[in-house]
Amino acid sequence: MSVNEKDVRKIAKLARFAIADEKVPVMVDELNGILNWIEMLGEVNVDGVEPMTSVVAKDLPMREDEINDGFIQEQIVKNAPKSSHGFFIVPKSVE
Amino acid sequence: MSIAAEASEPVFTAFKTARPDQWVKGVTGDWEIIVGMEVHAQVAAKAKLFSGASAAYGGEPNSHVSFVDAGMPGMLPVINKYCVEQAVRTGLGLGAKINLWSRFDRKNYFYPDLPQGYQISQYLYPIVGQGVLEIESDDKSTIEVGIERIHLEQDAGKSVHDLDPNATYVDLNRSGCALMEIVSKPDIRSPEEAANYFKALRSLVRYLGTCDGNMDEGSMRADVNVSVRKPGGELGTRCEIKNVNSTKFVAMAVAYEARRQIEILEDGGTIDQETRLFDVKTGQTRTMRSKEDAHDYRYFPDPDLLPLVITQEFVDGIKATLPELPSDKRKRFIADYGLSAYDAGVLVADKEFSDYFEEAAKGTDAKMVNSWMTVELFGYLNKNGIEFTASPVSAQNLGGLVKLIQDGTINGKIAKDVFAKMIESGDDASTIVERDGLKQTTDTGAIEAAIDALMAQSPEKVDEAREKPKMLGWWVGQVMKSTGGKANPAIVNDILKRKLGIE
Amino acid sequence: MSDLTKLSLKAALDGMNKGDFTSLELTNAFLDKIDAQNPKLNAYTLVTHDHAREMAKASDARRAKGQVGALEGAPLGIKDLFATKGFRTAACSKILGEFKPEYESTVTSQLWRDGAIMLGKLNMDEFAMGSSNETSAFGNVINPWQIEKKLTPGGSSGGSASSVAADLCLGATATDTGGSIRQPAAFTGTVGIKPTYGRCSRWGIVAFASSLDQAGPITKNVEDCAIMLKSMCGYDAKDSTSLEANVPDFASFINKGVKGLKIGVPKEYRMDGMPEEINQLWENGIEWLKAEGAEIVNISLPHTKYALPTYYIVAPAEASSNLARYDGMRFGARVDGNDLNDTYEKTRAAGFGQEVQRRILIGTYVLSAGYYDAYYLKAQKVRARILQDFTDAFKVCDAILTPTAPSAAFPLGQKQDDPIQMYLNDVFTVTTNLAGLPGLSLPAGLSKDGLPLGLQIIGRALDEETIFSVAGTIEAAANFTAKP
Incomplete structure (x- = not known):
């Protein structure tokens, strides 16, 4: 599988970063290089192999339903580029 | 580690044909409405699904927020056991298959009220599989709506658009609250059935105590999938109406959307698969997002979490504490109290009603209690806008009044006066009858x-x-x-x- | 007083215990040296002078009261990936701007619990993505070895390795997703261990690839490594993947010897075109262990060559999602645009460097609709195969010996334009990340150019003890005393 300029633009859009026009062909080449290289996985027979999502051989630990966090409004918004009255302020976004 | 669970991909097939009385007339003939619903019910937990911050409604902006909920670098989720239990409990209440092996996936998309840049949800392997919910149809008959699945997921935060004309304010208090997404099969065939499904589901989760069902606070919201077809014909393209938050609006949204689709089809047009919004002011739906801008959510298993594995004992333990469910109670009310299906349905719709009824009906004429409760008491409360839980007449006192009628101490006419005085004073019936000398003369x-x-x-x-x-x-x-x-x-x-x- | 910065962690702890010097004296010695050397090496991105002195004074006060922690008074450097409360934590990316977390990572808080002193934050590849420390927003780190040649210290923990090798701290925290502890350790003549996945809590460490990331120390010798690891690891309820395992006294295993141990030598690690000096180093290691009574077993890890391609699907996929939170909305740098999406796109384009962007693109692509099964799901299955290789191997051996990296440190800029050549640096280390196994690198000789070369020891899950026994034996036999 390989990508073209349209694909790269589409992926960049999904990943939300602007990509300069002159960089698109460069990215196409780089991505195709990497994609070609990882094609070699096609050689591996994985019939009947279950996908591995974690190396940790235990079940999900659970916590009790207790309120022991939060109420730190000041710390939550402290690093915000813009905030006011405890809110984060972001560009107008109406869906 | 073995994946014993079966992957569950959302399906959309509709086998059942609507009854002719539910068909919608168009210029070219009759149409059938097909509805499936995804209801988001917030788990009635103290803390959030993956953090120890409060899940309570309201609060100062960003006060019910931990570093985890704000998506700060290096923060990790740890699951709330109570939320898992409530999802299982809801599943059991729907007679559903409980999956002992389930998994959390990340649903990736960008939005300012989604701090992690992804929502942790259960995409392929939900904790609850297929079940069924009994609801009332338009003609008062009982029908079954299939439940496809229930999965646990995080809620997003809130974007406030009206504080500033040029900016959006983000409050993450709801970010990370536990939601159960209850997905129905497309078994619903009319606006009334859609509303009744929502109502029955609300009643169920309130019985179970797994969700407070408070629609004003957004504890229950429905995404309604609507399509139309010629009766029994091929399925049409569906539109999803997002975030409908009342029973009434569900019915209105379905009715409007079905009509809209029929008109387009009858004019020779086609339906675009899209996400729509229901405008409560106009009663109409409008485009929110077309298929072209549909997200590519890039689901994959959340590597910060491990598979959610529960035991049969865990499930059995929850099963042992299940209350009587609305559908069982309804049957019992009909059999034991001789109520009509309709009356039983009214009482069972709300656990507070049925609890009150059973208390009042102890040792007296249940049918008479039902009529005093639903006619006189409900009438008074509705007229005066009083919440049922704030009723000035206790269940015991209403039962006492009916007893006095039954044993001939007072007659029905006097009883109405006594009832009025009970409302006024809160006193019990016999005290009032005694005090005011209202005893019936049999001399x-x-x-x-x-x-x-x-x-x-x-x-x-x-x-x-x-x-x-x-x-x-x-x-x-x-x-x-x-x-x-x-x-x-x-x-x-x-x-x-x-x-x-x-x- | 002799140069205190040249002491090992163990020797420094002993010196303070004996009252030869105070933590404040030791800390000042390091701060002075950092001020003098760091402009040349660029290992530190932030030096916390005042905070370090305050911590040292508090440590000396505790010691006076008889409260002596396992790392009491020891000045350490902290990789910029660890959240340090009130001190800039940028993962060496522009996108985090001047982000000062309001929380402290579990690993670093355990170091402070045990009495350690923070000297500052260490340079690294941006978001730990790189093998040469060239992707840092704070500029290259220079390897103190043959400093005039401007060699890479390796990556991503280049600052950690460089600072330890140059005596700018007694030890440093590091993280390893594909080799980021072990390869820099090998390039700088230091010792580094990536413990079993789940040993060290990931809470408060900026995530790169969650299923692979693991913290560990880089130190001057094997004993220091064992001491520091003990403080860093342990169960943490805030990390769902943390292991509830007993934390042994790792240092007590260093002198146990290797008599009777079966050491596996995987044939697949003899790669075509590998420099002869690396092969020779490996042979030396085998001979040293044999001489001490270990039995050498030829093993096969047949899926080794698929490990890097697997890694370059799994790691970018997880990273593309983990890095979605850097959007300029709640923290970090924001570049204002015309609307929300424009702001996202400008912020992320300006904030992420080229390698990070490249990996986010790859990760986004392999997870996108239509490609998930072909790439991500396939990679997860191959990953299971790689783990199975190790499981089978550990039926016939107790530890595995391999080279750490396919070369010695290379000049900065040499591989920057060829991503795949750069990725091949991790060819020997990445397998243990995929399998979740512990791996340690220690210096075992010099290249013909006089640069340090490392050997890697891989152990069973949660069997760091055996690794330390093997490492102790090799360290004694190699007698690596060269300094930059």
Whole structure:
């Protein structure tokens, strides 16, 4: 599988970063290089192999339903580029 | 590690055809509405799904927020056991298959109220599989709506758009609260059924205590999938109407959307698969997002979490604490109390109603209790806008009133006066009857004397009655009036008949 | 007083215990040296002078009261990936701007619990993505070895390795997603261990690839490594993947010897074109262990060559999602645009460097609709195969010996334009990340150019003890005393 300029633009859009026009062909080449290289996985027979999502051989630990966090409004918004009255302020976004 | 669970991909097939009475008339003939719903019910937990911040509604902006909920670098999720239990409990309430192995996936998309840049949800392996919910159809018959699955997921935060014309304010208090997404099969065939499904689901989660069902606070929201087809024909393209938050709006949204689609199709158009919004002001739906801008969510298993594995004992433990469910209770009310299906349905719709009813009906005439409760009490509460839980008449006192009617201490007419006084004072019926001397007179001598006096006053009416036996009612009224309503109507009736010579 | 900065962690702890010097004296010695050397090496991105002195004074006060922690008074450097409360934590990316977390990572808080002193934050590849420390927003780190040649210290923990090798701290925290502890350790003549996945809590460490990331120490010798690891690891309820395992006294295993141990030598690690000096180093290691009574077993890890391609699907996929939170909305740098999406796109284009962008693109692509099964799902299955290789191997051996990296440190800029050549640096280390196994690198000789070369020891899950026994034996036999 390989990508073209349209694909790269589409992926960049999904990943939300602007990509300069002159960089698109460069990215196409780089991505195709990497994609070609990882094609070699096609050689591996994985019939009947279950996908591995974690190396940790235990079940999900659970916590009790207790309120022991939060109420730190000041710390939550402290690093915000813009905030006011405890809110984060972001560009107008109406869906 | 073995993946014992079966992957569950959302399906959309509709086998059932609507009854003809549910069909919608168009210019080109009849149409059938197909509806499936995804209801988001917030788990009634103290803390959030993956953090220890409060899940309570409201609060100062960003106060019910931990570093985890704000998506700060290096923060990790740890699951709340109670939320897992409530999802299982809800599943059991729907008679659903509980999956002992389930998994959390990340649903990736960008939005300012989604701090991690992804929502942790259960995409392929939900904790609850197929179940069923009984609901009432338009014609009052009971139908079954299939449940496809229930999965646990995080809620997003809130974007406030009206504080500033040029900016959006973000409050993450809801970010990370636990939601159960309850997905129905497309078994719903009319706006009424859609509304009733939502209502029945709300009733169920409230019975189970897994969600408070508070729609004003957004504890329950529905995404409604609507399509239309020629009865029994091929499925049409569906539109999803997002975030409908009341029973009434569900019905309105379905009705509007179905009509909209039918008009387009009958004009030779096609339906675009899209996400739409329901505008409560206009009662219309409008485009929110078309298929072209559909997200590519790039689901993959969340590597910060491990598979959620529960044991059969865990499930059985929850099963042992399940309350009687609405559908079972409804059947019991019909069988044990002799109520009609409709009356039983009204009482069962809300656990508070049915609890009240059962308390009031102890040792007395249940049907009479039902009618006093649903006619007199509900009437009074509705008229005055009082919440049921704030009723001035307790269940015991209503039961006491019915007992007094049943044993002949008071008659129905007096009972209404007593009931009014109960509302006013909060006193029990017998205290009021005693205090105000409202006991029914069964002293035949006294009643006979009262009748004699009336007959003597109006001999012409006596003659009239002998010719027109229907006058008996007038006479009863007169006697009741002269005895201050306290005379036993049955005795009055008997004596009058004898004296007037009416058979 | 002799140069205190040249002491090992163990020797420094002993010196303070004996009252030869105070933590404040030791800390000042390091701060002075950092001020003098760091402009040349660029190992530190932030030096916390005042905070370090305050911590040292507090440590000396505790010691006076008889409260002596396992790392009491020891000045350490902290990789910029660890959240340090009140001190800039940028993962060496522009996108985090001047982000000062309001929380402290579990690993670093355990170091402070045990009495350690923070000297500052260490340079690294941006978001730990790189093998040469060239992707840092704070500029290259220079390897103190043959400093005039401007060699890479390796990556991503280049600052950690460089600072330890140059005596700018007693030890440093590091993280390893594909080799980021072990390859820099090998390039700088230091010792580094990536413990079993789940040993060290990931809470408060900026995530790169969650299923692979693991913290560990880089130190001057094997004993220091064992001491520091003990403080860093342990169960943490805030990390769902943390292991509830007993934390042994790792240092006590260093002198246990290797008699009777079976050491596996995987044939697949003899790669075509590998420099002869690396092969020779490996042979030396085998001979040393044999001489001490270990039995050498030839093993096969047949899926080794698929490990890097697997890694370059799994790691970018997880990273593309983990890095979605850097959007300029709640923290970090924001570049204002015309609307929301424009702001996102400008912020992320300006904030992420080229390698990070490249990996986010790859990760986004392999997870996108239509490609998930072909790439991500396939990679997860191959990953299971790689783990199975190790499981089978550990049926016949107790530890595995391999070279750490296919070369010695290379000049900065040499591989920057060829991503795949750069990725091949991790060819020997990445397998243990995929399998979750512990791996340690220690210096075992010099290249013909006089640069340090490392050997890697891989152990069973949660069997760091055996690794330390093997490492102790090799360290004694190699007698690596060269300094930059």
